[in-house]
Amino acid sequence: MTGPVEFTSFVRQHSTVLLRAAYLLTGDRIEAEELVQDTLVRLYPNWARVAAAEVPLAYVRRSLTNNFLNGRRRRSADDLLFAEPPERGYEPDFGGRLSDRELVRRLLNDLPARQRAVLVLRFFEDLEDTEIASIIGCRRGTVRSIISRGLQQLRAETERQATSQPRQTNGNRR
Amino acid sequence: MNVEELESIVRDELRRDAANAPSGRQLRAAVLAAVAGVPMTERAGRRWAVPLLVAAAVVALAIAATLLLPRALGRHQPAHPKPSPTPSLPAAPYPVGLTCGHGQQPVSGVGARFVDAVGEVGYAYDYYCAGTDGSRTGSVLEWFRTAGGQLVYQAPPLILALQNQYVMSLTGTDGGLLVRAYDASPGLAGHPGGVVVETRLSVDADGVAAANGVAVAQPCLATDLTVGVAQVYEPAAHTAMQLTNHSGKACAVWGNPRYVQATRNGPVTSESVLRGPIGGLADEPSAPPLLLQPGQTASSAIGGVPVSRCAVLGLSAVLPNGVRLGALHTSACIGSVVGYPLVRGENGSETHPELKAPASATGSCLDSRDLSFGFSQSQSGNRGSTTVTISALGSESCTITGYPDVRVTDDHMNLQRFPFPAQTLRGPLGGLSGDKLPQLTVAPGHPASGLVEWSENPADGHCDSGGDLWLTLGTPRAGDGPLPSRVCAVQVHPFVAGSTGSG
Numbered sequence: 001m002t003g004p005v006e007f008t009s010f011v012r013q014h015s016t017v018l019l020r021a022a023y024l025l026t027g028d029r030i031e032a033e034e035l036v037q038d039t040l041v042r043l044y045p046n047w048a049r050v051a052a053a054e055v056p057l058a059y060v061r062r063s064l065t066n067n068f069l070n071g072r073r074r075r076s077a078d079d080l081l082f083a084e085p086p087e088r089g090y091e092p093d094f095g096g097r098l099s100d101r102e103l104v105r106r107l108l109n110d111l112p113a114r115q116r117a118v119l120v121l122r123f124f125e126d127l128e129d130t131e132i133a134s135i136i137g138c139r140r141g142t143v144r145s146i147i148s149r150g151l152q153q154l155r156a157e158t159e160r161q162a163t164s165q166p167r168q169t170n171g172n173r174r
Numbered sequence: 175m176n177v178e179e180l181e182s183i184v185r186d187e188l189r190r191d192a193a194n195a196p197s198g199r200q201l202r203a204a205v206l207a208a209v210a211g212v213p214m215t216e217r218a219g220r221r222w223a224v225p226l227l228v229a230a231a232v233v234a235l236a237i238a239a240t241l242l243l244p245r246a247l248g249r250h251q252p253a254h255p256k257p258s259p260t261p262s263l264p265a266a267p268y269p270v271g272l273t274c275g276h277g278q279q280p281v282s283g284v285g286a287r288f289v290d291a292v293g294e295v296g297y298a299y300d301y302y303c304a305g306t307d308g309s310r311t312g313s314v315l316e317w318f319r320t321a322g323g324q325l326v327y328q329a330p331p332l333i334l335a336l337q338n339q340y341v342m343s344l345t346g347t348d349g350g351l352l353v354r355a356y357d358a359s360p361g362l363a364g365h366p367g368g369v370v371v372e373t374r375l376s377v378d379a380d381g382v383a384a385a386n387g388v389a390v391a392q393p394c395l396a397t398d399l400t401v402g403v404a405q406v407y408e409p410a411a412h413t414a415m416q417l418t419n420h421s422g423k424a425c426a427v428w429g430n431p432r433y434v435q436a437t438r439n440g441p442v443t444s445e446s447v448l449r450g451p452i453g454g455l456a457d458e459p460s461a462p463p464l465l466l467q468p469g470q471t472a473s474s475a476i477g478g479v480p481v482s483r484c485a486v487l488g489l490s491a492v493l494p495n496g497v498r499l500g501a502l503h504t505s506a507c508i509g510s511v512v513g514y515p516l517v518r519g520e521n522g523s524e525t526h527p528e529l530k531a532p533a534s535a536t537g538s539c540l541d542s543r544d545l546s547f548g549f550s551q552s553q554s555g556n557r558g559s560t561t562v563t564i565s566a567l568g569s570e571s572c573t574i575t576g577y578p579d580v581r582v583t584d585d586h587m588n589l590q591r592f593p594f595p596a597q598t599l600r601g602p603l604g605g606l607s608g609d610k611l612p613q614l615t616v617a618p619g620h621p622a623s624g625l626v627e628w629s630e631n632p633a634d635g636h637c638d639s640g641g642d643l644w645l646t647l648g649t650p651r652a653g654d655g656p657l658p659s660r661v662c663a664v665q666v667h668p669f670v671a672g673s674t675g676s677g
Contacts, residue, residue: 004214007209008206011202011205011206015202015205016195019196020195022195023195023196024191024195029194032195032196033204036205037201037205037208041205041208041209044209047214048214104184108187119184120188123185151177151184154180154184158180
């Protein structure tokens with residue numbers, strides 16, 4: 001699996017799953033496409049190295065995640081600046097109480113890139129701590145710590161919103 | 175909410191959110207287009223390391239033997255001997271009066287047989303030194319007579335080494351030679367260099383006499399040239415800058431154009447190569463000067479290191495003699511520009527000239543960029559078809575008549591024509607109902623479409639490898655119509671009104 005044919009075949013077979021992972025990382029359809037395209041195009045010249053990996057898809061996923069994290073570091077230099085942050089892909093809240101699920105989704109979108117990447121790798125890709133550690137480039141303990149802190153943060157935020165939102169809603173009714 | 179519930183929600187929400195990801199259809203085409211023409215690095219695994227080292231040693235020994243043995247045997251040959259320009263011309267001997275600097279090697283260029291004023295035969299050869307980067311010295315023109323079946327060097331040389339004088343051609347004349355040379359020296363008063371001069375040399379028993387040189391062509395200026403950027407397909411899909419001499423007189427170009435970033439939104443680096451995966455020179459160690467007669471075209475392939483963000487790339491091109499060709503606008507997915515030398519033809523490749531499309535469509539739609547392309551497939555038993563639809567993107571309309579020019583990607587992602595496509599009015603799955611090719615107008619709400627059909631049964635006709643089907647329509651092109659791995663008896667039907675490919 002080393003030539004252009006194999007590359008084409010890989011792209012055909014795995015582009016959808018890579019796009020899903022990229023979309024979860026970036027939270028944006030266009031950014032997700034760019035991320036996957038950039039990753040594959042960068043890997044293409046050295047595809048033999050990818051093909052030699054035990055699981056080529058895992059290799060590409062790792063590269064995708066690294067690209068995402070590196071890209072986030074470069075964003076300040078590359079991207080246009082907005083006066084207001086661009087809208088995220090969740091439905092607007094018109095003052096009603098958000099369900100726990102909606103709240104979690106919103107909070108997931110707002111997590112820092114590294115934390116979000118770890119949660120995606122754990123809960124979407126179902127990867128073990130060691131695999132996540134090798135992708136992110138940290139120790140296993142760090143992965144556990146990031147997941148634990150991420151979940152704690154989500155839970156704390158969910159509870160905080162749960163207690164504050166009814167008050168806001170009441171306030172609006174006044 | 176406990177941790178297990180939260181984990182479950184996170185898992186569910188991520189999966190639900192993933193369903194909103196794009197389908198990947200466009201992505202696939204974009205990725206494959208971005209890597210077209212990009213070479214892959216062959217990386218051997220560790221288990222091959224020892225055999226490769228042995229192979230490398232054998233190759234090194236072979237190269238050393240090739241280079242050193244002829245000298246040891248007294249058969250001196252230039253490092254890059256070229257095939258004789260004419261069958262009757264002996265191979266160029268090793269140059270006698272040429273000394274190359276460090277990192278350069280002697281090269282034999284053109285040669286010619288001539289008869290001098292007293293009727294004796296002589297042989298003239300052009301030599302120069304070339305660097306590995308394509309740089310070169312001026313020409314030395316040495317000449318020889320035959321004695322005992324050997325070429326014997328004659329002193330002095332016909333032309334001593336002159337800086338920036340590159341011999342383009344040698345022609346035997348009555349009593350001597352006509353030498354055409356490109357003078358790369360900078361012109362006077364800020365004019366660009368690149369005059370082509372012809373000099374008549376008379377050779378007799380007393381020696382060599384040179385007449386005054388006559389300028390037969392000036393360097394091509396921007397005002398002499400029509401500058402275009404075209405999508406070309408040989409030897410791999412790429413972009414090429416095309417320079418066509420639209421003036422009424424011959425003019426000369428030479429070397430690698432320099433591509434300069436003209437807009438902020440583009441690559442930041444550029445490099446020049448002599449040859450590569452998308453074109454360039456055949457085997458010459460330095461680019462040859464080109465004399466463009468009125469109407470003739472030279473081209474330079476533009477390659478690059480691909481990146482994911484495709485943008486309208488603002489480049490301006492400058493010829494080596496300083497002639498500025500102005501801004502080129504091309505859509506590219508490259509992060510740095512790789513410039514190839516100017517060669518004759520349309521696609522920047524000396525070795526793979528662009529093939530002319532078979533009889534295909536005509537009309538203003540070929541030049542329109544405001545078109546979208548659609549591909550839809552259907553299957554009926556062992557027969558399949560792809561309908562190629564073109565629709566107006568903007569408010570303007572265009573015309574089209576004839577057959578779609580369809581191509582298919584090969585194993586290396588290069589676009590190939592079907593070797594045996596039958597252009598037929600109709601086939602089992604559809605096509606034109608009448609017998610006259612319709613003159614179509616593509617306008618908003620009025621698409622045109624052509625049908626490509628095939629069989630999967632080898633008994634029906636010649637079979638070709640499938641791949642991705644692409645439509646070429648003038649300069650723009652589109653793709654993403656996957657075909658089965660093998661298609662037989664391919665038929666292409668003409669454009670008809672509507673989007674069904676039949677009518």
